[in-house]
Amino acid sequence: MLCILNNPLEQFEIIKLLGIDAPLLPLIELPLTNLGLYLLIVLGVVISGLVISFIPARIGRDNSWLVTLESIYGFLVNLVDSQVAIAGHIYIPAIIALFSFILLCNLFGLIPYSYTVTAQFALTLGLSFTVLLGVTILGLQRHGVHFFSILVPAGTPLVLVPLLVVIEAISYLARAISLGVRLSANMISGHVLLKIISTFSWQFITGSILGVILGFLPVLFLTALYALELGVAILQAYVFVLLTASYLNDVLSLH
Amino acid sequence: MVPSNNQHTDPKQKAHSIIDSLPGNSLLTKTGYITVGTGLVALTISKELYVFNEETVVLLAFIGLIIPLYRVLRKPFNEWFEEQQKRVNSVLDQAQEDHKTAVKDRINNIGQVGDIVDITKALFEMSKETAKLDAEAFELKQKATVAAEIKAVLDSWVRYEASLREREQKDLANYVIERVMTQLRDEKTQQEILNQSIQDVERIVNSKTA
Amino acid sequence: MAFLGFRRFPTPIIKPMWPFMISGPIILYLLHKIEKAGQSVPPFDTDPRNPRGMYRI
Numbered sequence: 001m002l003c004i005l006n007n008p009l010e011q012f013e014i015i016k017l018l019g020i021d022a023p024l025l026p027l028i029e030l031p032l033t034n035l036g037l038y039l040l041i042v043l044g045v046v047i048s049g050l051v052i053s054f055i056p057a058r059i060g061r062d063n064s065w066l067v068t069l070e071s072i073y074g075f076l077v078n079l080v081d082s083q084v085a086i087a088g089h090i091y092i093p094a095i096i097a098l099f100s101f102i103l104l105c106n107l108f109g110l111i112p113y114s115y116t117v118t119a120q121f122a123l124t125l126g127l128s129f130t131v132l133l134g135v136t137i138l139g140l141q142r143h144g145v146h147f148f149s150i151l152v153p154a155g156t157p158l159v160l161v162p163l164l165v166v167i168e169a170i171s172y173l174a175r176a177i178s179l180g181v182r183l184s185a186n187m188i189s190g191h192v193l194l195k196i197i198s199t200f201s202w203q204f205i206t207g208s209i210l211g212v213i214l215g216f217l218p219v220l221f222l223t224a225l226y227a228l229e230l231g232v233a234i235l236q237a238y239v240f241v242l243l244t245a246s247y248l249n250d251v252l253s254l255h
Numbered sequence: 256m257v258p259s260n261n262q263h264t265d266p267k268q269k270a271h272s273i274i275d276s277l278p279g280n281s282l283l284t285k286t287g288y289i290t291v292g293t294g295l296v297a298l299t300i301s302k303e304l305y306v307f308n309e310e311t312v313v314l315l316a317f318i319g320l321i322i323p324l325y326r327v328l329r330k331p332f333n334e335w336f337e338e339q340q341k342r343v344n345s346v347l348d349q350a351q352e353d354h355k356t357a358v359k360d361r362i363n364n365i366g367q368v369g370d371i372v373d374i375t376k377a378l379f380e381m382s383k384e385t386a387k388l389d390a391e392a393f394e395l396k397q398k399a400t401v402a403a404e405i406k407a408v409l410d411s412w413v414r415y416e417a418s419l420r421e422r423e424q425k426d427l428a429n430y431v432i433e434r435v436m437t438q439l440r441d442e443k444t445q446q447e448i449l450n451q452s453i454q455d456v457e458r459i460v461n462s463k464t465a
Numbered sequence: 466m467a468f469l470g471f472r473r474f475p476t477p478i479i480k481p482m483w484p485f486m487i488s489g490p491i492i493l494y495l496l497h498k499i500e501k502a503g504q505s506v507p508p509f510d511t512d513p514r515n516p517r518g519m520y521r522i
Contacts, residue, residue, distance in 0.1 A: 122500070126493065203309075
């Protein structure tokens with residue numbers, strides 16, 4: 001029995017599908033990688049999903065897709081309400097865009113033979129750093145110098161202030177890293193686990209007659225794992241958006 | 256999903272249910288679909304368009320998750336959707352009803368003042384009359400004021416005339432008194448008066464003694 | 466302006482999103498720099514999968 005175990009991380013490799021290989025400026029290259037392809041697919045699905053929901057003229061009467069979208073919208077409005085209160089209502093479109101993007105990237109990654117965009121640290125860390133830097137700019141614009149009071153928790157003795165400022169600054173920066181790493185690590189671990197289990201079960205099934213007969217057992221196990229991954233995919237999108245809303249709240253209200 | 260009493264079900268019925276689940280109308284088209292499908296699968300496998308590897312297991316697991324999930328979630332989703340639909344419909348119907356009653360109330364309110372034209376005409380007439388009366392009253396008032404003004408002017412003239420006459424009489428009296436006084440101061444006149452008085456006294460004495 | 470019979474919703478886009486619009490390009494540029502720096506370090510610059518490496522396809 002030949003035991004071939006491919007590198008389970010191979011599925012996250014970025015492959016150039018087609019592209020213009022003429023760098024006009026250092027920044028301009030236009031390759032279409034598998035990551036870019038899946039980003040385009042997600043973008044198309046998000047936009048067409050929204051547009052399709054409006055096409056039947058009798059809105060709200062017999063449009064189950066629109067009702068589903070409305071309930072997701074209501075769920076996210078409740079989330080923003082609980083985190084940021086009324087001041088955050090202007091950010092609801094942004095929150096919804098973020099949630100639908102991450103959720104669909106996660107779900108598209110679960111389809112077999114597809115590519116998980118959110119497993120790329122470059123993408124998720126870029127997203128989380130963008131959120132944190134944007135939130136910091138917003139806080140500086142809103143509160144000016146008073147924004148730095150976010151680094152000093154209310155009611156600290158004066159002796160501890162320098163130490164706490166350092167600790168809080170580090171934790172503030174760590175938020176950006178943890179936000180992106182949390183999402184990517186969850187996606188990577190889930191897909192690596194699926195890959196490893198599926199490789200072993202494939203070897204078990206093709207290895208012997210017993211494997212062919214009892215082959216449904218690892219498939220059942222894999223199905224259960226898949227259900228878990230589905231839950232994780234939805235949960236991680238929710239957690240990302242929840243933390244984004246809470247960071248917004250920190251910056252808008254300063255404690 | 257597998258029913259526990261499947262050993263009791265008729266194999267024929269089972270076969271029928273499988274056939275019914277396939278797309279198509281008649282048995283012939285169904286057979287055709289199966290044949291074409293099997294042929295396509297065989298072709299893709301034999302031409303190595305589709306390769307069996309560990310991803311196939313993932314695909315099986317995925318299908319094994321999606322189909323039961325769809326079956327389990329379809330009924331609750333439909334119930335939830337109907338509930339939502341009912342809620343939305345009730346809200347819309349309620350809004351429609353509210354709008355209808357609002358329009359009806361407005362119509363009733365308007366209906367109460369249906370003979371608005373006559374009332375307006377009467378009001379217009381009345382206002383015209385009032386304006387006329389007002390004008391007359393104003394005219395009379397103006398006349399009264401003019402009369403009062405004239406009377407005041409005449410009165411003042413009369414007063415002036417009276418004061419003028421009074422001053423003239425005073426001047427005349429003063430002049431007469433002045434002349435009498437100058438005459439009295441004259442010696443001749445004094446002698447005349449004295450003589451006259453003496454004559455008067457002698458005449459009185461004579462008449463007494465007589 | 467009504468677009469294909471849809472109602473027009475004056476959703477503010479620039480007003481809430483401008484900090485993120487500033488931070489996005491900054492982070493994109495930094496990522497690009499990190500990527501370039503990582504691709505020129507010894508074990509990776511000779512990797513055949515590296516699009517900017519010496520063994521580019």
